[in-house]
Amino acid sequence: MTLHQMHATLPAFSGAGERRALLAGITFLEVTDSDRLEVATLARWFEEHVVASGCMPRLSVVLEPPAGSVALRPSGAALARANADLPRLVDTARARVVGALRGLVTVPSDDRFLRAAIFLGRVRRHEGRWIARPEPTAPLSGIVLSLFAVPLLSERAFYERELCVCEVCGRVSFDRATSSRGLCHVHAARVSALHAVTQAPASRRRAAG
Numbered sequence: 784m785t786l787h788q789m790h791a792t793l794p795a796f797s798g799a800g801e802r803r804a805l806l807a808g809i810t811f812l813e814v815t816d817s818d819r820l821e822v823a824t825l826a827r828w829f830e831e832h833v834v835a836s837g838c839m840p841r842l843s844v845v846l847e848p849p850a851g852s853v854a855l856r857p858s859g860a861a862l863a864r865a866n867a868d869l870p871r872l873v874d875t876a877r878a879r880v881v882g883a884l885r886g887l888v889t890v891p892s893d894d895r896f897l898r899a900a901i902f903l904g905r906v907r908r909h910e911g912r913w914i915a916r917p918e919p920t921a922p923l924s925g926i927v928l929s930l931f932a933v934p935l936l937s938e939r940a941f942y943e944r945e946l947c948v949c950e951v952c953g954r955v956s957f958d959r960a961t962s963s964r965g966l967c968h969v970h971a972a973r974v975s976a977l978h979a980v981t982q983a984p985a986s987r988r989r990a991a992g
């Protein structure tokens with residue numbers, strides 16, 4: 784699925800701010816789903832989706848305790864170091880984001896990250912809408928989760944109906960029709976194919992295997 788196709792399936796929100804925050808969160812998960820992520824890519828995501836929308840000032844460093852910190856605009860020897868430190872930090876942040884979102888689609892659902900984001904002031908009401916305003920020392924995962932919190936708090940019914948978080952690959956998607964909110968369309972198809980194989984007679988199973 785291309786970026787464009789995926790964005791085309793994002794639910795329509797009444798507010799541009801909510802849609803923009805959701806796009807920011809989804810894009811973070813997309814750009815960090817790579818073995819070759821470079822710090823320049825993360826810095827570009829931060830600039831386009833966090834700074835340009837007024838959520839946060841431009842930061843020189845992002846944090847993800849205890850994985851450490853990474854400079855967003857390093858030069859010279861610091862660039863190699865930042866790129867070397869990046870995978871651990873981003874993997875930690877991404878796992879926390881996906882884990883928190885997955886809580887929303889489990890039974891019973893766990894929305895503690897939404898309450899934490901409100902409690903910490905990372906999302907707040909402003910002129911009748913939710914906005915993300917993480918503090919500059921917020922961990923990267925906290926920044927991303929505050930972006931997701933904006934559409935989730937604004938239109939709670941939409942995620943209760945449509946949000947899917949894949950337990951295999953961590954993909955976040957929206958699908959009103961699905962029966963497997965814990966699997967993306969790719970892994971749901973694989974699971975049902977596997978199910979078909981294991982339900983088949985042994986002779987067919989050998990042939991298929």
Ligand SMILES: [Zn+2]
Pocket residue numbers: 949950951952953954966967968969970
């Ligand atoms: Zn998946």
